[in-house]
Amino acid sequence: MYPLTNYIEFNREKWATLRNKTPLLLSAEELESIKGINEEISLREVEEIYLPLTRLINLKVEASQQLEGVTNSFLDYKAKKIPYIIGIAGSVAVGKSTAARVLQTLLSRWDNHKKVGLVTTDGFLYPNATLESKGLMSRKGFPESYDTQKLIQFMMKVKSGKPKVEAPLYSHLTYDVLNDKVEVIDRPDILIVEGINVLQVSKSHSVFVSDFFDFSIYIDADVRNIKKWYIERFLTLQKTAFQNPMSYFHRYTSLTKEEAVRKATDIWEEINAKNLRENILPTRRRAKVVLKKGQDHLMEKVYLKKF
Template identity: 40%
Template sequence: MTPVSPADLAARIATHRCPGETLVVGITGSVAVGKTTLARQIAEALPAGLKVEIVSTDGFLKPNAVLEAAGLSMRKGFPESYDRAAMAAALAGLKHGAVKVPAYSHTSYDVDPAAARTITGADVVLVEGLGLAPDAAGQRPPLDLLIYIDADEDDIIAWFLARFMGLWDAAASDPSSFYARFRHMSEGEARQFALSVWNGINRPNWLEHIALARLVADIVVVKALDHSLSA
């Protein structure tokens, strides 16, 4: 494996650009593997003259009320929890004109209609999140490039627990936070609960669905515990 940096990835992405066209690049991998961070780092490393937008696939999750009515509340992040038709239409539309993309609130953990935005005239759109794995027919969403972030499970668990506990801790002074509902737990109980979420929800989703994107990715990077990348 050869060390790579976000700047290396940005340079590789830039070589695929065609002037006057929008390049749509997906970035996916397990929950907590660092998709949002890598998208931001790549955006910052792309040439300054380019108009770059970042879109999270979280906005294409079905609203909580819809998921609850369908008995899918505990399947959020799984393929059936996304409006895949809307996401495919939006990704394809980015190459042809203005597209309104939905947004997601990580405070309410629900789609936030008020935060939707319109993207037009972008040179590069980085689409980060879940829902980018191929479907049952082996077809991935309409992307020009797909980057898959791989990592050892022990490292992903460490990142997931650190993120969960950080949000749990912050919720002590933010009753509006989704994580406020877990504040009745002790620190040890919260950590055990987070681990149960990983084992019961995120791990099966990763192994059964998300990891399939690795097979159709154009670029696979491996992330180490210290967040360094190699390819």
Template identity: 50%
Template sequence: MRSLVNFIAKIKSGASQVCAPVYSHLKYDIVPNEKKIIEQPDILILEGLNVLQSSKDYLHDPRHVFVSDFVDFSIYVDAAENLLQEWYIDRFLKFRAGAFSNPDSYFSHYAQLPETEACLTASQLWNEINGLNLKQNILPTRERASLIMTKSANHAVQSVRLRK
């Protein structure tokens, strides 16, 4: 997290070039020794689970610097939890047939699971990791967003709330 804060601080301070690490969704990690050069962007879009965290989440460390300290406008894309779980399981099953089947994939061990077991595994991962993370770390930051966009079952925008 500190690297992301340092990266954004350099961008905000007007550095002519800032290096960003390259992330591999295949390896589920940062690619060693691979960087992307960012040159004074007019708009920088950040996507991530911790972007809206603030000092309210770290009362024990009042001097902690957060990504949200540098954000001018934030959008929280919301949906009902049951939809998020359904979409997670659907995506897991699609990846199982696609990206997971690559032997170099971090998740390759899921590719060979029978459909029923894959559904159970995805549900278990949701319940033990993703759903908990949603409740404990993500949902508490929702109201800090400048704009909350709620999606419906078909991923269409259902509502938009702009904070004054």
């Protein structure tokens, strides 16, 4: 679907050379603390894939800052600090959250953009009570399950340089939006916005979330691999987070391994695979960079958009 014909393709070795002596300012312990459940990522992966990517982003941020300065000088105008916004999209279980946290950590160690924020769009899902009233619980994660207008208003405030903008938070334990907690985004140098549908466009909206992005990344992988990772993650969670009585999925802890595999497969096929085919994968061609993973979670290819 949508072959990447307007992209420059890099194999792993060629992409790694673009690091150009960018130092690795990340320890093995830090990497371990920020990687997701069942996510395999090594310092070598950081060096060969993420350091060249952060170097590219640094150059683009620097150019953006210079252009903003030139414009402000021309207008004789002291402008507000405007964050450089990066969107990260991709399927459930493909490793977006780990990628976002790695990028946040690495980018914060460049001198000209030390303050790097991170927001996930999960907090902009409608609360479960609302989804249930709308008959949308079985379509949670689909575009219609998000309060898109609220997300766009958040993006407008951040991009206009407004201080202390509140973003709602989401609990993966209770599988619901938290009513009493928010995250405050206070004029970062860079803001990373991570979510499955952040590159989505819709005829029902004239403004899209991606309109506010300066740069965008899509984490890609073969659907068969993503399905396998999803099931593996489900089995891991069944033995860990699901054991908490507060967990929305606590009901699955008594399943045998075979039953758990069947349940995870059903959820994948009925919800996540359908959402990927219909809504997420078609947005891949809108990303500036596509990172393509192989079956072992290692990046095999990097695609950089020509225009």
